[in-house]
Amino acid sequence: DAIQPDSEIRLQPAFTKLHKEEISYSVGAQESLEKNTYLSWNVVVDALDNKRNLAMDILDYVLLSAPGAPLKQALIEAGIGEDIFGGFEDGIRQPYFSVNAKGADAKDQKRFLSVIETTLRRLVKEGLDQASILAAIHHDEFQHREADYGRSPKGLVYALTAMDTWLYDRKPWEYLFCMQCYQELREDAKHGYFEKLISELLLDNPHAALVICKPERGLTEKREQALAKKLADVKAGMSQAERNACIAETKALKQYQEEPTSEENLRKLPLLSISDIGTQAERFAWKEKHLKDTLFLETTRETRGVLYLRLNFNTQCLTEEELPYAGFLKTVLAYMDTKQHSFQDLSSDILLHTGGLSFDMNAYPDLRAYNHYTGIFSVETKLLYQDLTYVLSLLREILHTTKYEDTKRMAEILNEARSRERMKIEGAGHSYAVNRASTGFSGTARYQDLVGGISYYRFICRIADAFRKEPKALAAKLWEISDKLFRLENMFVSVTAEPEGIAALEQAYPAWEAQYLQDFREKELLREVLDTSYTAGAQKATEDAKPQLLLEGSRNEGFRTPSQVNYVARAGWYDPTKLPYTGALRVLKVILNYDYLWIHLRVKGGAYGCMAGFGRSGEGYFCSYRDPHLKETLDCYDALPDYLRHFAASPRDMTKYIIGAISELDTPRTNANVAALSVSAFLSHVSNDMLQKERDEVLRTTVDDIRALAAYAEALLATGAGCTIGNATEIDAHQDLFLTTEELFQ
Numbered sequence: 001d002a003i004q005p006d007s008e009i010r011l012q013p014a015f016t017k018l019h020k021e022e023i024s025y026s027v028g029a030q031e032s033l034e035k036n037t038y039l040s041w042n043v044v045v046d047a048l049d050n051k052r053n054l055a056m057d058i059l060d061y062v063l064l065s066a067p068g069a070p071l072k073q074a075l076i077e078a079g080i081g082e083d084i085f086g087g088f089e090d091g092i093r094q095p096y097f098s099v100n101a102k103g104a105d106a107k108d109q110k111r112f113l114s115v116i117e118t119t120l121r122r123l124v125k126e127g128l129d130q131a132s133i134l135a136a137i138h139h140d141e142f143q144h145r146e147a148d149y150g151r152s153p154k155g156l157v158y159a160l161t162a163m164d165t166w167l168y169d170r171k172p173w174e175y176l177f178c179m180q181c182y183q184e185l186r187e188d189a190k191h192g193y194f195e196k197l198i199s200e201l202l203l204d205n206p207h208a209a210l211v212i213c214k215p216e217r218g219l220t221e222k223r224e225q226a227l228a229k230k231l232a233d234v235k236a237g238m239s240q241a242e243r244n245a246c247i248a249e250t251k252a253l254k255q256y257q258e259e260p261t262s263e264e265n266l267r268k269l270p271l272l273s274i275s276d277i278g279t280q281a282e283r284f285a286w287k288e289k290h291l292k293d294t295l296f297l298e299t300t301r302e303t304r305g306v307l308y309l310r311l312n313f314n315t316q317c318l319t320e321e322e323l324p325y326a327g328f329l330k331t332v333l334a335y336m337d338t339k340q341h342s343f344q345d346l347s348s349d350i351l352l353h354t355g356g357l358s359f360d361m362n363a364y365p366d367l368r369a370y371n372h373y374t375g376i377f378s379v380e381t382k383l384l385y386q387d388l389t390y391v392l393s394l395l396r397e398i399l400h401t402t403k404y405e406d407t408k409r410m411a412e413i414l415n416e417a418r419s420r421e422r423m424k425i426e427g428a429g430h431s432y433a434v435n436r437a438s439t440g441f442s443g444t445a446r447y448q449d450l451v452g453g454i455s456y457y458r459f460i461c462r463i464a465d466a467f468r469k470e471p472k473a474l475a476a477k478l479w480e481i482s483d484k485l486f487r488l489e490n491m492f493v494s495v496t497a498e499p500e501g502i503a504a505l506e507q508a509y510p511a512w513e514a515q516y517l518q519d520f521r522e523k524e525l526l527r528e529v530l531d532t533s534y535t536a537g538a539q540k541a542t543e544d545a546k547p548q549l550l551l552e553g554s555r556n557e558g559f560r561t562p563s564q565v566n567y568v569a570r571a572g573w574y575d576p577t578k579l580p581y582t583g584a585l586r587v588l589k590v591i592l593n594y595d596y597l598w599i600h601l602r603v604k605g606g607a608y609g610c611m612a613g614f615g616r617s618g619e620g621y622f623c624s625y626r627d628p629h630l631k632e633t634l635d636c637y638d639a640l641p642d643y644l645r646h647f648a649a650s651p652r653d654m655t656k657y658i659i660g661a662i663s664e665l666d667t668p669r670t671n672a673n674v675a676a677l678s679v680s681a682f683l684s685h686v687s688n689d690m691l692q693k694e695r696d697e698v699l700r701t702t703v704d705d706i707r708a709l710a711a712y713a714e715a716l717l718a719t720g721a722g723c724t725i726g727n728a729t730e731i732d733a734h735q736d737l738f739l740t741t742e743e744l745f746q
Helices: 050-065 069-075 106-126 130-146 155-165 179-189 193-204 219-236 238-258 323-331 343-353 385-401 407-427 429-438 443-452 452-467 470-486 501-532 584-604 631-638 640-645 652-667 672-686 688-699 701-708 711-718 728-733
Strands: 020-025 037-044 083-089 096-104 207-216 285-289 294-300 308-312 356-363 373-384 491-497 557-560 566-571 610-613 617-624 721-727 740-741
Touching: 020 343, 020 557, 037 106, 050 069, 050 083, 050 130, 050 179, 050 193, 069 083, 096 106, 096 193, 096 407, 106 193, 106 207, 130 343, 130 711, 155 356, 179 193, 193 652, 207 470, 219 728, 238 491, 238 584, 238 701, 285 501, 285 672, 294 501, 294 672, 308 385, 308 501, 323 356, 323 373, 323 407, 323 443, 323 452, 323 470, 343 385, 356 443, 356 672, 373 443, 373 470, 385 443, 385 501, 407 429, 429 443, 429 452, 429 557, 429 566, 429 617, 429 721, 443 452, 491 672, 557 728, 566 631, 566 711, 584 610, 584 617, 584 631, 584 640, 584 652, 584 688, 584 701, 617 711, 631 640, 640 701, 640 711, 652 672, 701 711, 701 740, 721 728, 728 740
Parallel strands: 020 207, 294 491, 557 721, 557 740
Antiparallel strands: 037 096, 037 207, 083 096, 285 294, 308 373, 308 491, 356 373, 566 617, 566 721, 610 617
């Protein structure tokens, strides 16, 4: 008979007054305790219905996330924290809104609350900035219409979105139909709707908590010691029979972990056959065209009226010392005043006329010559065709007239950049460990380290400290870098759109180029007036700028952090002239990620994740994620060649591995994905024939092909490159495994 389980997720009773909680977090031995506290104000909001949920997302942007957002700016100007972040968190029974100050002083908690309340009451009285509200609505609506969820299939995203309401006894499709709400919110914004929400949900709501999180040195070690003592006490209180039972249960668990699932149970699962898989590889279809002297890469696709535009500037003109400054430009551009806009108005204008604007730097390997690559500073946006002319003018304005000399704003950006770069490392230590491990032998990895890795984080810390003593020097350097980099001779354009969109860009470009050159000349003349040491035209590439970076040889580093877990990486290179790239490496990646590494590092070792990868250039890596172990993980990597030499798998298992490899190749591509991959293939010289050859090799991979890859694994490991980011006690206990060990955060 059917049962009716009580599946209701009940509400937490509301607080009658602000709740206060003090906790501690661990910091490194060399980190300061002063101004290193987190202050966090959190309030539970009644926003499960669709319209209110969207409205709180809008308020997140308007109050906190937008450049110069009033609540964020008020806290920064009050000197409370070096970085302010937070926002609306939903997808749970009781959504909440939070405001967090990082790098604060614990004694400022009352002032923290006072600034929040005073600012919110002022905004309710005076009214929110309408342009900022409309920009946020336009941006959210653009994303909803475009439905670009990156590598995640739309169906999966929609299914997960349905759970945000369905789990709490609301209609599962409620959050999937938003278009009417966007129009209503535009109208309601004229009549104080958002200000009323601030009053009701944020100001007049006692269901709130203040959390003060103070730094404490050695806290991780204290917790480890406390746990060891607790376990020792438990053991001491056990009888011999209880100990024997515990040992037996542990042995049984290990035996269970090592035993493969029975063939009988495996065959209960449905499985495709290789013949069900299409044999045709994905094909790139860009066309190369020159307008005046500028190369255009044009990809024609159905984009529903959206044009994906990317300006690509070759960074070959920059020296190694200059590359990190270019990396910092990624953060500064569109985040400072320009000749015609304040940075707040610029942000609103960008979101009102585009689906977003981003700046990035990447190195693309040249597969024709190892360790040769092309470094690119990209300016990327997506927009509706009717906004093209205005958006092009905004790009000119940002690249040529950003006011780097605004020292007050620059100080705010530096503080935020230092905070956010550290947070990135803490949240994605595995990626940083892999990249750092590769920097001694890989030019592309060295490049990424300088513009977005551990070296870049330390660069940000250095220039932030230097800025306090000599603020004008940084502005002069950024002007110099931008003058060298943002020249038309360094640029090519990539565009993805329907024919009418590409035609519109081709028509608009000549006038834009002429104005771009005029703006550039005006900028040089202005610089000569402001800086007598500056000479127009002198900032082109010099003989000091090298297209390839000098490498120091393989390194093996350990970076100590206050973390309880580790990110353990090994990286290396196989010579593609002796060991040619093969699609079988994609199958091996699946075997390692879901079998060998999965069983040893995740199932048995307790790591949260594991991964491996192999590139066409010959570079490869093995890595663990949130791993309680270190030496055991490295031993697992070292044992890989022997595992491969004796590799065995049933035909059914090989079919599963091949399907896994094909699933990655056949991931649905959004228009933005296609645009980015076209640039990557163009710069790395990846042809359609290479893609087809790879797919053919994947589909016919055999057990013997996997065994033959033992030589590739041996070559990677023989490179001797590694990096571990993580627990200080573990790294200190295994210093013999590293060439150098040091504190990551100082």
